[in-house]
Amino acid sequence: MQTDAALSxxxxxxxxxxLSTFRLLVQHEPDGLSTGQLVEASGLSQSTFSTHLAVLVKAGLVVPEKRGRQQIQRVSIDALRGLILFLAKDCCGGRADLCEPLLAELTCC
Amino acid sequence: MQTDAALSxxxxxxxxxxLSTFRLLVQHEPDGLSTGQLVEASGLSQSTFSTHLAVLVKAGLVVPEKRGRQQIQRVSIDALRGLILFLAKDCCGGRADLCEPLLAELTCC
DNA sequence: GAATTGCATCGGATAAATCCGATAGATGCA
DNA sequence: TGCATCTATCGGATTTATCCGATGCAATTC
Known part of the structure; x- marks a missing residue:
């Protein structure tokens, strides 16, 4: 993952x-949710939410799939993994001392 | 970690x-860098960078320490770990299937 | 005590994000 | 074909972020 992608x-x-949309979609893996369901959950207007969703899709965090008139949205676990690796990379790169406590808690699950 | 803290x-x-300031500080653990050194590295004006630094400090990602006239800045690995756990929590919570590929790459380092 | 250094904060200009209603396009149904 | 549904995009108003120079404050130095 490059810096620009991480920033996106x-x-x-x-x-x-x-953020809540992303987390909601993670919880609904692997089925996903339709855009309409996400609009309803957001409490915002349809147009406003559509703009937000476009940001998530452009960043690669959410992947849409057409199903009839609807768009089914799913998260990209790969993108999430990429971000986490990017954040952890600096300390992992030759800094096992910093990385160890980070991984210790992650492996607990 | 709560949602508000993660958002910050x-x-x-x-x-x-x-982001580059944060990564630079990670690389300089545990000695840290002075605010002046960070200003120089950023290429921005001193006042502008001070505002950015305040955002990092307020979020808990960077912890300042007075040393004479200077402020030594260090990252909070705890805050980084907290964010990573927050992002991974949704899939880890009862979703070992999603969490596994995420951890597989993390433990490589 | 006066001058210098290191950093934070203020004031203000510019750019970007956010929000909504209205509209457009695309798909499915009667 | 005509109509309803679902989603994206446009236009525009409001808020927020970003940037800088100037100033203020605290700690060191002479």
Whole structure:
């Protein structure tokens, strides 16, 4: 993952609506949710939410799939993994001392 | 980590200057860097960078320490770990199937 | 005590994000 | 074909972020 891609993902997640949308979609893996369901969950207007969703899709965090008139949205676990690796890379790169406590808690699940 | 805290961290990292500052500080653990050194590395004016640094500090990602006239800045690995756990939590919580590929790459380092 | 250094904060200009209603396009149904 | 549904995009108003120079404050130095 390059810096620009990481910045896109961080920017996409740095908004209450987009972060909760992303988390909601993670919880609904692998079925996904339709855009309409996400609009309803967001409580925002349809047009406003559509703009937010476009940010998530452009960042690669969410992948849409056409199903009739609807768009089914799913998260990209790969994108999430990429971001986490990017954030952890600096300390992992030759810094096992920093990385160890980070991984210790992650492997607990 | 609560949603608000995660949002603060994501917002703090969702800016080129702040992200590169954070990564630079990770690389300089555990000695840290002075604010002046960070200003120089950023290429921005001193006042502008000070505002960015305040965002990182407020989010808990960077912890300042007075040393004479200077402020030594260090990252909080705890905050980074907190964010990563927050992002991974949704899939880890009862979703070992999603979490496994995420951890597989992380443990490689 | 006066001058210097290091950093934070203020004031203000510019750019970007956010929100909505209205509209357009594309798909499915009667 | 005509109509309803689902989603994206446009236009525009409001808020927020970003940037800088100037100033203020605290700690060191002479």
């Amino acid at each position: 993902i961080l920017t996409a997640l740095a908004h209450p609506t987009r | 961290i994501l917002t703090a990292l969702a800016h080129p200057t702040r």
